[in-house]
Amino acid sequence: MGIGIKRFGGLVSGVLLAGSAFGLDNPMATALDGAIVNYNGLYYGMGAGTNGQMLVSGNLVDWGTPVSVLPENVEGPYESLYRNGVFYLFAQGKGYAVSSAPQGPYSSLRKGDLPGEEMRLFQDDGGALLSVNRRAGSKGEGEIILQRHSTPWKTSGKPDLLLDGRRGMWDSLDSADLGEPDILCYRGNYYLLYAANNPSPRTGLREIGLAVSENPLRLTNVDKVSNPVLVRNAERLARSYNVVLPSGEYSGWEGRFITKPPQEDWKQPGVKLSGWRTGQGGFGYPLLIGDTQLHACRTKWQDEQIWVRREFELLRGTPKTPVLNIRHEGAVQVFLNGKLVYQSATPSIAYSNFDISEAAEGVFRDQDNVIAVQAKAPKNAKYRFLDFGIFDADDLPVEPTIYGLNAPRIVPGPNGFETWVAYQAWWNGVPGTGLDRVFFFDKELVIDGPTTKDSPGYHPPPARPTFSDSFPEDESIEWAERWDFDGGGWMSMDGSMRQNASKGVAKAYLKREPQENYLFETFVRFPAKSKGDAGVVAWSDGEHDLVVSVNPYKKTWEYHIEPGSTMPKRYKLPTAFKALEKAPGMGTTPAPFHRLRITKNGGHFGVELNGINLLPGKPIVTKISGAGVPGFYCKDSGAEFDGVTYTAGWDEHNEYITGWGSAADGTSSAGQWSHFKDMGLEQSRHSEPGRAFKGDLLDQYEFTVNVQTEELREREGRLYGVFPVFADRDNYLQAMIDAHSRELVVTGKLRGREIKPIRRPLKCRIARRHLYDKSTAYSDVTSWVYELRSESIISGLDLRWLEGDFDHLQQEFFVPPDDMVIRYAKLDRGRKPNLWDDGRFYDADEPKPREQHPGILNHVAIREVVGNFVGFGLYVSSAIVIDSRTGRYIRDYVPGEDLGANEEIGDDTSETDTESRPREALITLEVESSYFFRCVKLEDKVIIELNGRPMVEVEGEWPASQVGLVTEGEPCFFNGITLMHLPSEE
Incomplete structure (x- = not known):
């Protein structure tokens, strides 16, 4: 086969775009509540809205038939945990139940001192048990707390406040309602995920944030990452598609409307209208969702029906792939130049994208186009709303919108290396569960999502392990073909591998090609009355074995090489490990399975038991460097093994x-x-x-x-x-x-033939949100500084401005005037940003300022700078003329000029500066x-x-x-x- 080169689309808004045949198809077919346990090679999750039903999956994507494990009247949300042989299932706010098996039977619910309804239990790699939770703060808004536990059902000490909402940061734009936390420990850091802003998809601002610290007890607001890590895809699609008609999500648009049945030709272009009024889109009522302002609702609509017309011209020619972007309550019909192009009897309560290219074929005109929409809400409807716009996707796939991101849940992948996050969201106004990959750019957590099957890039489903074995009950002797046995009495029984000999040494080796680097995990059941050792052969080259074994009776674990004269290295088991935890409500149960995980990275071996790192801070360092295979091990003890996962590879830092x-x-x-x-x-x-x-x-x-x-x-x-x-x-x-050339250069050979060098520009644009400055109150912020991943060459800045009243922030925002001076960040190598006066909203050779517009990305002309930060501030360089009613800047004051009505001279103050604030900054990086x-x-x-x-x-x-x-x-x-x-x- 020859060499082919495939380019991932074109550079659109700094993002390389293309549909992918490798796309994970979000949302998943099964909606989950969020509580997921990985046990014996399978995943057990509670179904969303199923009241006490549990589902099972082997790959995190395909889920089986629900099984009832709690009474139907016990609603979620749920949390689950497997620890020391006991399955805990929490119906939050109601109590917990326990079982020795993942699908029960569970005990009756018992009350515990576990406050809150969004608890996530977490055991760190040292065995400490913690939970993160949401509680109502002094103003009733959500804040994140951390609680230490002595047992899964009993807390220890008072909770610690970790995070709350702070005005001036992205996570408190429409409310300071933080919630749905989850926590992960990796590479020495604790990563706390949380959802922020009002959770309703109608408000559309709920996203997933992150705080990072080396100590979970010391996490505070200053540890928040300035950008959310799982964001709605509205901004990405708005940058990727051509905007034919913007919706009112960012700023209002003007249209004609009527709430009584109009004339028959109301949807046609060029008709004379009578009785129609002019209003700003969107249209609706009420103006609040709970206590949260609905920013896109600009014109009140309280009647049962509304008819809206919007006239427009095609500035970029006829759209190749027109996309209707619409949010509506109740039924809707959409007409383009008189032709019906979309209708729905059910609401889209979040902004949604619909491909109308087939229905709109041949409908667009060179000029004088009109989009006309009729919406009808039931008389007793709680909400009324209508807003719409048109994109042109051109050659890109039409992706559904994703709003209302909530309830992140960290889950290990089936192959043992990957990390995934399950979350709740709304795809085109329909609720569901998404699943996306978590990456670590060294120690920086990055979520590859939210995605759909058409999202650009490579987004495959969770990877399978190289080998797995669950010893199915319905097979006869096939299991013997997958393992080599040395001593003992081995048999497959009741869905596990059992070694029955209670004396001597017994080993079973995996029949695989030897590898130098791999992960090997199995669940081990230690006999209740045994005084011997059981564990794994961490590595065998056919002549020597590195053995890791556990003795629950002596409460020790050890490793040694055999045959050999070196004495075993023996350690006490951590106090957090128990052969069987005695939980309230548990009757007599068989000995449980415990997870034993080995990683081999060259001569370095890692050992974990039930998620506890048995050698915290460092691996077992040996002189072993050759390839080998893992297996099972027993000495003077029987044991059972199940849920085997083996994946070739390594993870190191x-x-x-x-x-x-x-x-x-x-x-x-x-x-x-x-x-x-x-x-x-x-x-x-x-x-x-x-x-x-x-x-x-x-x-x-x-x-x-x-x-x-x-x-x-x-x-x-x-x-x-x-x-x-x-x-x-x-x-x-x-x-x-x-x-130097600012390119990625790919060279190589295939079967001795050189491939033609491939060059791709490194230039890209990255989106950033406002960074909270802990040293100032929000009202004092007059500049915005954004931190980059690394020292970079920065060549451009584009800003999308906030506009309108934000009740939660107690402030009205304006698009700044075009002659206001920009101060942007010139950065020294000490990583300290120094704002300097250089640049306006136009290039130096332009004849006049570039007007700033609401709802779009406005370019700021800057010269190239090198630094770890980029930022800007606003100021007026002299006395100014302001509106005496609002205090808003109108123009610079020229001494001696006559002032108009409602005008007065104002001073250059920070209050004037804070009337303008960016919603989103798009930063152009040439090279990093x-x-x-x-x-x-x-x-x-x-x-x-x-x-x-x-x-x-x-x-x-x-x-x-x-x-x-x-x-x-x-x-x-x-x-x-x-x-x-x-x-x-x-």
Whole structure:
């Protein structure tokens, strides 16, 4: 097969766009409540709105038939936990039930001292049990608290306040209602997810935020990340599609309306209208959703029906793929130049996108177009609302909108390496459950979503492990073909692998090709009365075994190599581990299964028992470096094993990065490589190329690494990057960052034939929200500064302004006048932003200022700067003329001029500055000093992404390969490195 190059669409608003055949189809077919437990290779989740019913999945996507585990009158929300042999199921605010099996039978509900209805229980890797929850603050708005627990059903001490809503940040735009938290510990950090703003899809501002700290007890508002990590897709689609007619979501539009039946030709263009009024869209009532303002509701509509006309011209020609963007309560009919193009008897309570290209074919006119809409709400309807606009998707797929993001739930993936987040949202106004991947750009948490099947990029469903085994009850002896046995009495019984011999040593080895790096996890049942050891063979090369075993009777665990003369390394089990937790309501139960997880990364081994890291802070460091296979182990004890997960690959960061060197084909490593505690692996030589290789030869895999240069330099001939593929000198791909040309450069060979170099520009635009400044009250903020991932070359700034009254913020916002001076951030290398006066809303050679408009992205002309931050402030350079009624700036004052009605001279004050505030800032980056590479090798192609953006897809059937790190004259750090095997579809 030849080499083909596929480009991911064009650069639209700084995002490379294309539909993907790899898209996870959100929302999932099954709606979940959010409580999910991973046990014995399966996932157990509570159904949304099913009152006490549980579902089972093997892959997080396909869920089985619901089974009732709680009485029907016990409503959610629910929380679930498996710990020390006990399943806990919380019907929040009502009590908890316990069971020895995931689907019960459960005990009757018992009351506990567990306040709140949005609790998420969490055990950290040291075994400490915590919960995060929402509680009502002094003003009734939600705040996030952390509670320590002595047991899952009993709290310890008073809760600690972690987060609350602060005016001036994105998470308190329409209300300070924080809630639905969840927490994750990874690479030494605690990541606290939370939902913010009013939860109703009608208001549309609910999104998922993040706070990060090394200590969960010290999380505060200052640890909040300035940008939400899971955002509605409205802004992305508005930037990607061409706007033919904007809706009123950002700013009002003018139309004609009537609430009594109009004349018959009311929907036709060019007709004379009688009795129609002029109003600003959208139209509706009430103006509040609960206590939250509905910003897009600008004209009151309280009658049963409304008819609205909106005339427009086509400024960019006839739309190729017209998309109706509409939000409506009740039934609706939409006419374009008199033709019905859309109708629905059911409401779309969130803004929704509908492809009308077929219905609108041949309808658009060169001029004098009209879109006419009739909406009808039932007389007793609680809400009335209508707003609409038109996009042109051009060659892009028409994606549904995603609003009302809520209730994030962190879930480990089936292969043991991936992390996923399940969440609630509304797709085109219909509620459902989404599932998206969580990445870590070194230590920066990034959620790859929200997505649909048509979202740009590579978004496959959760990856399967290389091998898994649940020892099905309906098979005869097939299990014996998957394992090699050495001693003992092994048999498959009742859905698990059982070793019956109570004396001597018994082992079972996985029948797989030996690998140097892998994850191996199994659930182990220790016999209740046994005094012996059971565990796993962490590695075996056929001559020697590294054994990790647990002795619950002695409350110890150990590791040793056999055969060998070295004494075993023995440790006490952590106090958080119990062979069987004695929970209230639990009767006599069989011995439970416990999760034992081993990771092998070269000669480094990690060990976890029930999620507790048995060697906190560091792995077992050995001189083992060769390939091997894992297995089961018993000594003077029987045991049962189940829920086996085995995936080839590794996950490493900081000073424990290991195993990089020469390639399997003999290609030698080069350069000077050193380890740093917080920075990872550095290649420090300027004078010669640096390269290092690692990994088993795999046919398909995903390889991710964060690469950071010491300093941003644009010198010619200084490149750095990775080998996404390296089989040998005749079969490889090299992907390099060229800061001088500001390009990603991909070169390589396939079967000895060089591929033509592929170049992709690094230039991109990233969206940022307002950053809360802990040192000031909101009323004192006169500038906005946005932090970047790394030192970057910043060349542009586009701003979408807030407009109108925001009752929650007690402020009215205005689009700034076009002659107001912009101060933007010139940044020193000490990472301290210094605002400087240079630039206006127009380029220097333009004859007049560029007018600022509501609802759109307005360009700010700046010259290129280098820094870790970008920002701007507003000020008027002299005395000004203001509106005496509102205090709003009108123009600069010219001494001696006559003032008009309702005008007066005002001073240059910070109050004037804060009348304008950005809703969204789009920052243009030419090149950055840190890039997160995601490289996916499939059987017939290689996909390369940078910082979450799809860059290139290279078609070709490369043989099984390793991966590599490479520099040419540019020292840099490589950290947060993960590789995982992607098995072929069965």
